């Protein structure tokens with residue numbers, strides 16, 4: 431079965447090209463500097479949970495660019511709120527600001 435590895439490589443290359451054509455390569459993790467301490471966004475983990483649906487966040491909530499600093503965490507709040515899909519912001523500061531001296535209410 432010497433052809434199998436070659437086939438896998440070919441498929442990987444093709445899908446890589448397709449991702450580039452549709453979307454820019456997603457970063458693993460993004461760190462935003464803020465007055466509340468660095469905020470971590472686990473980009474890859476969020477993509478997995480959205481089953482690869484970039485459109486959940488792009489371009490509706492954010493552009494596919496981290497060139498500009500994130501202006502607000504309002505987009506995070508669409509899911510990170512009481513009764514939302516993810517832990518709410520209040521009381522969970524350290525989940526996003528791991529080295530926050532930020533007052534944890």
Ligand code: HEC
Pocket residue numbers: 453454455456457460471473476477480482483484485486487488492493494495496497498499500501
């Ligand atoms: C849960 C929300 C979410 C999902 C889903 C998501 N992203 Fe993102 N992505 C973000 C946020 C937030 C940023 C930072 C935006 C900013 O800084 O203004 C970002 C930034 C990016 C960037 C810019 C990185 C840089 O360093 O400039 C790329 C490229 C990107 N995303 C690609 C993707 C692709 C491809 C997918 C789907 C496979 C995807 N994203 C799915 C939230 C998401």
Ligand code: HEC
Pocket residue numbers: 462463464465466467469470500501502503504506510518519520521522523524525526527532533535
């Ligand atoms: C779901 C993730 C998340 C949680 C939870 C969270 N933050 Fe943030 N926070 C961010 C992101 C992303 C930014 C950067 C964008 C911005 O400045 O709004 C930020 C920015 C900030 C800033 C700077 C805002 C500004 O205007 O300069 C402060 C202060 C802050 N957070 C404090 C807190 C406190 C206190 C808590 C807990 C009550 C908290 N954060 C919980 C993600 C989060």
Ligand code: HEC
Pocket residue numbers: 469470471472475476479486487503505506507508509510515516517525526
């Ligand atoms: C589309 C919905 C959605 C958006 C938008 C979103 N998150 Fe999340 N996030 C989730 C879910 C779902 C979880 C996992 C559930 C939980 O832990 O409550 C999660 C978990 C996290 C975690 C814990 C580590 C991990 O990935 O499991 C961090 C940190 C985090 N989010 C930060 C952010 C920040 C910062 C933003 C905004 C830049 C953001 N999230 C925007 C849905 C979202």
